[in-house]
Amino acid sequence: MATMTMIEAIRDAHRVAMERDDTVVVFGQDVGYFGGVFRCTAGLQKEFGDHRCFDAPISEAGIVGAAIGMGAYGLRPVVEIQFADYVYPAYDQIVSEAARLRYRSAGDFTAPITIRMPTGGGIFGGQTHSQSPEALFTHVAGLKTVIPSNPYDAKGLLLSAIEDPDPVIFLEPKRLYNGPFDGHHDRPIVPWSKHPLSNVPDGHYTIPFGQARIHRPGSELTVLTYGTMVYVALAAAQETGIDAEVIDLRSLVPLDLETISTSVAKTGRCVVAHEATLTSGFGAELCAILQQELLYSLEAPIIRVAGWDTPYPHAHEWVYFPGPERLGAAMRATMEAG
Amino acid sequence: MATMTMIEAIRDAHRVAMERDDTVVVFGQDVGYFGGVFRCTAGLQKEFGDHRCFDAPISEAGIVGAAIGMGAYGLRPVVEIQFADYVYPAYDQIVSEAARLRYRSAGDFTAPITIRMPTGGGIFGGQTHSQSPEALFTHVAGLKTVIPSNPYDAKGLLLSAIEDPDPVIFLEPKRLYNGPFDGHHDRPIVPWSKHPLSNVPDGHYTIPFGQARIHRPGSELTVLTYGTMVYVALAAAQETGIDAEVIDLRSLVPLDLETISTSVAKTGRCVVAHEATLTSGFGAELCAILQQELLYSLEAPIIRVAGWDTPYPHAHEWVYFPGPERLGAAMRATMEAG
């Protein structure tokens, strides 16, 4: 057991996977010699050699396309897209190829690949270093979409992703790399070392997909969220005094419907929160499912708290980011409704 | 006024736009000399010359990227993607560029471009000629997403798209090109000439975005849908005997919230139908909005009838396609619920 940041936990997951399985290869832009612009693969090339971890040309389509070919050969490639905002050139390879290989070949070929990418805002990265494109993957049959919120989960989920026989989109909330962030951007930065979920077991362990984590049990209202917004929700719960159950979905596809339904059935009130733009975000899917499953248990409409339907701005980051005040207001409104 | 198929109406819209405005240029794969694999641009090159309508290399990224450059110059390009299933190589140019040009340059540059593409299934096209990717566009701020269901609307909406100062995704339900189709694939094909909406005015007219069309007024239940599913819904209404209000959204972004809300407030029951896969489809957004706006007016949960969460299959097209039986069953269940 060691105390790790999310970056260290991700690095450790790579290391464990590469040690256990010779077919795991890691590549992407600047991930080899340098170890990644966020340092998530630092040291791997040195430890495992440049045939196991190497740099790639700046071609997201090429990186994912090559990974698909490698997967078809029998390797387990783990690739990094430098920012989720840059995944679109690879979107065709992901949607038309990786996601459908098993299906269209009736299992003859598969795509056991992991596509990692830093996601979300909070670092003054402007419109091309801040996006949260998860809903563009959850709509695509054949993909799994995973997003950890802490070092412990990051390592366990990443190991599951690498071992998964199907393509996994692995979104890493970059604002959480070095510490939990609750949206109070004007307060001192909190390092992971102060947080219990920075205790990461040595060696191999996995966290199965489709199991949400209840970060805070509560009785009055359910907050469904993931990634950075988990800490925003915890802050909002504390600040509003609402006894909220804060659920971290961890994987969006597959979805832990049971944990979600049980909670909302219990509380009768729900707020959904994500950084991605509101319209057609993953929150819409959650609302659609919940109203269908639990209409008669709902005491108030489900409110979505999300990024506004604009590109992610630079100067007005904190007007854009759905921080604890905005989320808290929605929670209060939900408590007062009905 | 003339009787037109949807193909003829689309061709006519091009012609009217090109006559009125010299800056309208039309290009895409096989659209020039040949006039498009669905013949939607047939005759344009002959009539307007090869500088106004021409073929393009097989590069969707190139087609949209070049169109963006042309739009920045001051032209109004109208491009065809041969099938919506092939739009993904252009997805980066659409999402990262066209959608954000105006915003990121504070209006210095804009992207007044129309991106047409045949969408939807029903032609035994298998997984790469049948997709309905609308939700991948509705999630992106800066895009408008439009989908006509008949010749009259197709012409008026396409003229609006071409004249729009912003990028418009124009989805053409290919199964409707030659006639309305209600999902009864085993019955004789009905041509457009039998349908009143095949009466298309001569010359110029536009249909504003954000105005839904009520194809069938009704009091018991609202069906929200668009594209081919409009006729499936009409058939289901007739076959179930449910007095359903069938609303054709026509444009998803912008959305005619008022017509939708008024109807659902009136009926208290709603079914949402689309061909696209269920999870994170545009139906989710409709459910999310409606439960938030009208929770207390809903007498039953909103059911989504959609493509299954699999790639679009070949042999089992009619098990996959959400036909009148599946939709009718959902409508009945909705009537019985609550």
Add this chain to the structure above:
Amino acid sequence: MTVEPETTLAPPFAPLQLRIPEPAARPGEAPRFADVALSPAGAVRRPEVDCPENDLLDLAYSLVRVLDDDHQAVGPWAGRLTSDQLVVGINDMLRQRAFDAKMLRAQRQGKTSFYMQALGEEAVACAHARALRPGDMNFPTYRQQGLLIASDYPMVELMNQIFSNSHDPMKGRQLPVMYSSKAHGFFTISGNLGTQFIQAVGWAMASALSGDTKIASGWIGDGATAESDFHAAMVFASTYQAPVILNIVNNQWAISTFQGFARGSSATFAARGHGFGIPAIRVDGNDYLAVSAVSSWAAERARRNLGPTLIEWVTYRAGAHSSSDDPSAYRPKDEVAGWPLGDPVDRLSQHLIATGVWTDDDHTAAVANAAAVVDTAYAAAEANGVLGDGHSTSPSTMFDDVYATTPALLKHQRQQAGY
């Protein structure tokens, strides 16, 4: 301070004009292939496989041909196949041709939804397949059925797939002709153009990373070289020196669009290799012996870890693009008659006759035999059902293979669907 730009050109300037390429001939005009650069048979040298790329540049502009006008095999690329191998080759091509004809007819008769033949291009895939080794992997397009036929993939399986019947190895999920057979070195065909080209490079990289000895062969059409994934493949193959053969099948047309739209102002498609330091070679794709010899050369380069080779196979799409297409709308009806490289089956047959390997009668018998093989397979496949007759796989299989393990929500959908 404003300074006039340094130029010999002064305003006013003449208005610019855009070049819109046009093919040499359109319907109603006489076929014209004067722009297709040819070389005499035997004229193009055969460099050693380890010849440096910059000593090979001419090979991208010439045309490797073995069979001359007298049906003799000549020059440095000749003499590499035995008579037995040539007979195997013509039988492969005849089987493919008979198969295509039969399946096109089946489509016309409503037994399936769609078909794509490769009439006139048989030599490319058939000869290439026999130049690879078991375990090598092709990443084909929809026009390389010859790879499977020449790898002795059971023809009935091809037909089962086309009919989407109860025995369809693809379980009715795929459009006809979208085969897959890992065991036969044939990667699952994508409906999306170009994607497989970079995947082939990735597969080859994996083989090299693993210290294996297998090579990959990627395929793309002339039109699809315009797609972005062509570039990705070139960059990755060039950078990592992957053991891959990159095949461009230039059959002159991409649906209604002639090859000039994708080629642009470069003289040949093979020349694309020059920008990447990838050895490139342009070959008569209707000459079975040339295809075989160059395929072997490129395979040897890859297998010796000498890196990728780009090959342009010059051929002609003699039929329609697909069963949905009618080429008389965009090219001269008799264009194939003007095609300077002839027909690959005829040419090989004439060679066999000219060299005394077989006779006219042998040819007639081989044609009949190919038809019989196809008919036998057809009867067996038809007995498994054709599209729409109810003999498909169970619709419940529609929900399988989306993931290795079907998730709960999808199982629920399957139940909703009644399965």
Add this chain to the structure above:
Amino acid sequence: MTVEPETTLAPPFAPLQLRIPEPAARPGEAPRFADVALSPAGAVRRPEVDCPENDLLDLAYSLVRVLDDDHQAVGPWAGRLTSDQLVVGINDMLRQRAFDAKMLRAQRQGKTSFYMQALGEEAVACAHARALRPGDMNFPTYRQQGLLIASDYPMVELMNQIFSNSHDPMKGRQLPVMYSSKAHGFFTISGNLGTQFIQAVGWAMASALSGDTKIASGWIGDGATAESDFHAAMVFASTYQAPVILNIVNNQWAISTFQGFARGSSATFAARGHGFGIPAIRVDGNDYLAVSAVSSWAAERARRNLGPTLIEWVTYRAGAHSSSDDPSAYRPKDEVAGWPLGDPVDRLSQHLIATGVWTDDDHTAAVANAAAVVDTAYAAAEANGVLGDGHSTSPSTMFDDVYATTPALLKHQRQQAGY
């Protein structure tokens, strides 16, 4: 029947191995640029602008240079700028350098979130800008601030953008350095690499379609040439013969990745043009006179409807990739000292001195003047606010310009946000 493949190679085969490129030197090693092919100043010929592409192939492998070791301008590309123009040039570069230094410092002081300098590459954009005409359009990357500086775009506006302040022309929406000015022929910079390259071609196509006389100039980094949109640009430029200059700025590095990863096994980036029949030319990017001469040559080609030109500007990224980067982790600390093409400002200054146009004192005065210009602009910009001090545009503007007309749902969101 199984037939052995036709090959001289027989099993067992040696295991394959993948090539992973490595730069010539890493931290702790001595800088090494022996692989950078150089030509003596004046040695490369200057063909007529209408010279056919296949007579230009050598220009992709040589290096156009004008300034020799004695600081004289020599050869056929020399003698095209007046002394006044050269003085304008060095002042442009000095302004850019002073500006970069100042803004990097401002970022360090927390006045903004991010900065990217172009230290050592000033000649490329500055000389190019002055070779274009008003109305022409650049499609730049984040490292072509020189285009705006040499087009006399107000420096205070650049700073307003960097500070995201109340006067930011981009209204605080964009990351620092993501400028846009249509009026100055500068297309809005994208954070996504490569996208602008094909857009430049589209813009040029539009100009030609419209019978206009304006040309476009597209920009891309060595690393970003691996992106797919590079290919789209090459295909479209080649096919339609668009009036566009396609500039590759090869500054040796793409963040931590040396140019060999994008270049692969081709000798140069300029050679990419050969696969497309696009005239390609490789140029000393640190030689203001060479950049100017070749830019004018390419502009004239475009303006005369002779089609696209691909230019590789060979230069060196002397600074870090951005304010977030520390290159000492991946390249020798003193690598710039070993760079064989020197510093563009020094070289032009030495030329001016050697030719008697100015003196050491003039140089010192020009440096001081540039600093003063920057300081004046800085004071003005700072008065408009810096990032985080509350002097941004109103947050309500965050909801503008998503569309020409803000739709109802978005207005509603603006109200929710309190504006």
